[in-house]
Amino acid sequence: MKRTFPILAAVTALLLVFGTYQALVVAPTERTMGDVQRIFYYHVPSAWTAFCLFFLNLVASVIYLIRRNTSADALAVSAAETGVVFCTVVLVTGPLWARPVWGIWWTWDMRLTSTLVLWLIYVSYLLLRRFSDSAQTPVLAAVLAIFGALDVPLVYFSIWFFRTQHPQPVMGGGGSLDPRMLRVFLLNLAVFTLYGALLCWGRYRIEVMRRQVEETRALEALLDDGQAGSSPARSSR
Amino acid sequence: MSLLSPVTRATLLKDIRLEWRSKDALNSMLFFSLLVVVIFSFSFDPNAEESRQIAPGLIWVAFLFSTVVALNQTWARELRNHALDAYRVSPASPNSLFLAKTLGNFLFVTVLEALMAPLFVVFYNLRSIGPVWQLLLIGVLGTFALVVNGTFFAALSLRTRMREIMLPVILFPVSIPAIQAMVEATHIVLTGEGTARFWIVLLLTYDVVFTTASLALFGLILNAE
Amino acid sequence: MTSIRFMWTAYAAVWIIHGTYIAALLRRYRRLQREMNSLPKS
Numbered sequence: 001m002k003r004t005f006p007i008l009a010a011v012t013a014l015l016l017v018f019g020t021y022q023a024l025v026v027a028p029t030e031r032t033m034g035d036v037q038r039i040f041y042y043h044v045p046s047a048w049t050a051f052c053l054f055f056l057n058l059v060a061s062v063i064y065l066i067r068r069n070t071s072a073d074a075l076a077v078s079a080a081e082t083g084v085v086f087c088t089v090v091l092v093t094g095p096l097w098a099r100p101v102w103g104i105w106w107t108w109d110m111r112l113t114s115t116l117v118l119w120l121i122y123v124s125y126l127l128l129r130r131f132s133d134s135a136q137t138p139v140l141a142a143v144l145a146i147f148g149a150l151d152v153p154l155v156y157f158s159i160w161f162f163r164t165q166h167p168q169p170v171m172g173g174g175g176s177l178d179p180r181m182l183r184v185f186l187l188n189l190a191v192f193t194l195y196g197a198l199l200c201w202g203r204y205r206i207e208v209m210r211r212q213v214e215e216t217r218a219l220e221a222l223l224d225d226g227q228a229g230s231s232p233a234r235s236s237r
Numbered sequence: 238m239s240l241l242s243p244v245t246r247a248t249l250l251k252d253i254r255l256e257w258r259s260k261d262a263l264n265s266m267l268f269f270s271l272l273v274v275v276i277f278s279f280s281f282d283p284n285a286e287e288s289r290q291i292a293p294g295l296i297w298v299a300f301l302f303s304t305v306v307a308l309n310q311t312w313a314r315e316l317r318n319h320a321l322d323a324y325r326v327s328p329a330s331p332n333s334l335f336l337a338k339t340l341g342n343f344l345f346v347t348v349l350e351a352l353m354a355p356l357f358v359v360f361y362n363l364r365s366i367g368p369v370w371q372l373l374l375i376g377v378l379g380t381f382a383l384v385v386n387g388t389f390f391a392a393l394s395l396r397t398r399m400r401e402i403m404l405p406v407i408l409f410p411v412s413i414p415a416i417q418a419m420v421e422a423t424h425i426v427l428t429g430e431g432t433a434r435f436w437i438v439l440l441l442t443y444d445v446v447f448t449t450a451s452l453a454l455f456g457l458i459l460n461a462e
Numbered sequence: 463m464t465s466i467r468f469m470w471t472a473y474a475a476v477w478i479i480h481g482t483y484i485a486a487l488l489r490r491y492r493r494l495q496r497e498m499n500s501l502p503k504s
Contacts (some may be wrong), residue, residue: 036465039472046476065457089269089476096472100465120410129406134396135459144393144407147386150446151411152486154439159489160415161435162421202487209494216501 005202012195018186019191027184039097041185045192046089047115053083054118054198058149061142073138074211077129086196087119088216107168113159114152121148132133166229241336244329248337255314262310262366263345270303270318271356272350278360288361292421296357297416303349303385305405308311308387311342312395321349326460339388339451346380366429375433380417385444386411389451392458415443 023041030037060076063069094112095105106112125148129141177185241249253429256263277295315321325335342462356374357363365372387408 024473032467036469042476044472069451082483085479089479090474092479094473096468096475097491100468117410117413118412124407124410128393128397128403131397131399132394132402133398134461139457139461140393141455144390146454147411147447147450150450151414153401154414158417158439159437162417165421165431199484206491206494207486208496209491213494213497213501220324220501 005198007206009197009202012191012198015191016195019188022184022187023142027181028178029183030181036097036100039093040190041188043090043093043097044185046086046093047111049196050086050090050115050118051077051193052193053086054122056120057083058145061145065136065142065146067153070138070211071208073142074198074207075204076138076142076206079124080125080145080198082200082203084119084126085199086114086124086192087122087208089122090115091119101163108162108166110156110159111161114155117155118148118152121151166216221232229231241340242316242330242333243336244333244427245340249341249381251340252314252337253344258305259388261336262307263348266303266345267352269301269306270353272459273299273302274353274356274360274422279359286365289366289427290424292357292361292363293420296354297379297419297423299353299357300350301371301412301416303353303410304380304387305408307345307349308342308384308391310390310399311338311388315372316395321459331374331459332452334459335388335455336453342388343381347377347385347458350376350380363427365427367426367433369400371426371437372423373404373423373442375419375437378437378444378456379422380413382415382419382440382443383408383412385448385451386415389447389455389458392455396461416442418443 019041027038029043057076057079060072060079064072064076093114096117098107099105125144126139128144129137132140134140151209197224240307253455275300277299281291281295312321315324322329340430384409390411391404394400397403418436418439420432422440425436
């Protein structure tokens with residue numbers, strides 16, 4: 001088990017390099033947009049991975065609420081954090097792609113706007129976890145995650161209707177893909193998903209370690225106090 | 238009033254009575270709301286046509302700020318003297334408490350809006366082209382959307398450091414579709430362009446979804462330490 | 463900025479973001495390892 005992670009990490013790193021090479025060199029240049037379109041191979045897979053991770057957070061949060069299983073909570077926070085990282089990538093690459101191609105940095109289209117709202121919801125989730133002093137923080141955070149999830153379909157509907165009323169340039173991937181491009185895209189999609197899972201798993205293990213250390217320290221402090229009462233002469237710690 | 242459980246009614250009346258007697262929060266909140274309207278009016282000085290375009294956004298942002306300021310102290314009162322702990326150990330259903338708080342906040346915020354709206358009309362020379370009753374409906378649904386989630390999230394952020402900033406931090410992202418609906422609907426009614434039916438239905442859906450979720454999950458929150 | 467520069471900026475940004483996060487995780491991991499080793503065997 002200890003060996004698996006570094007090996008997987010190395011494999012994932014290689015696959016990421018391979019995927020990037022495919023995106024930059026092997027994939028053909030897009031006819032209308034030019035080479036800038038290659039951002040697409042990072043932008044969309046990152047969005048997909050972020051959504052998967054946020055969904056994982058939702059599932060872990062619900063499981064936690066039902067069974068109060070601490071590993072479910074550890075998974076929830078790991079998925080949220082790594083999800084935010086991928087989501088940030090989407091929000092950065094989006095405008096960088098839009099500006100040279102469509103002349104505008106931002107537009108309130110379905111994907112970008114819902115990604116932004118999800119990012120905001122999950123950053124607020126992480127802030128709640130960080131600043132909540134209660135021992136029941138996991139419960140509060142899990143409830144916030146559920147509210148966030150309930151919000152998502154409403155966000156979709158509101159943007160969808162807004163777009164029909166205020167037509168804006170359609171960004172990103174309209175039209176069919178050349179089969180070579182599709183191959184590179186699917187490859188990067190798979191690689192990013194693997195990378196996202198691995199990153200989440202790594203974060204999860206760190207979270208479990210952190211909790212172990214905290215518990216041991218707390219137990220230690222408890223035992224120390226007990227000992228200090230009975231034997232006044234003790235070695236310093 | 239007879240629809241509400243005795244606990245809800247009692248809690249609601251208690252809150253109203255406390256507010257009325259102290260008038261502390263009410264006065265400062267009213268003045269704050271007034272200041273917001275004036276400052277917005279100074280910052281944006283549009284003519285009549287422009288104002289119909291931008292007023293909806295400005296008005297709802299102003300309402301949003303006032304709501305947050307009002308919500309912040311909604312649970313603080315219960316923390317003093319351990320009133321909240323008393324609720325927890327009592328056999329009363331947590332939902333009665335939540336409902337009472339939400340309705341109390343709703344009344345409170347509505348009073349604030351009733352003050353601010355005429356001021357906006359005056360400062361911006363607003364005249365609605367669409368039906369005014371729709372504006373009232375949007376006002377009710379939109380305010381309730383902010384208040385129901387606001388009351389719930391205020392309870393969530395109760396035991397956090399920097400509680401006052403945490404409430405808007407977790408409330409605003411989730412409120413985005415509701416705010417968009419309020420602003421768009423108000424805009425449509427003011428300018429008389431098209432029908433606001435979709436946005437009103439969306440607001441109603443939002444209210445139903447989140448009221449249900451809040452009632453379902455409030456017990457968990459109340460019993461959290 | 464020519465359009466190809468946007469592409470390179472985007473690719474660079476992606477790896478800067480991921481790199482920063484991974485570095486932070488590694489730093490945390492090392493610190494936790496140290497703390498675990500310093501703990502007495504309970």
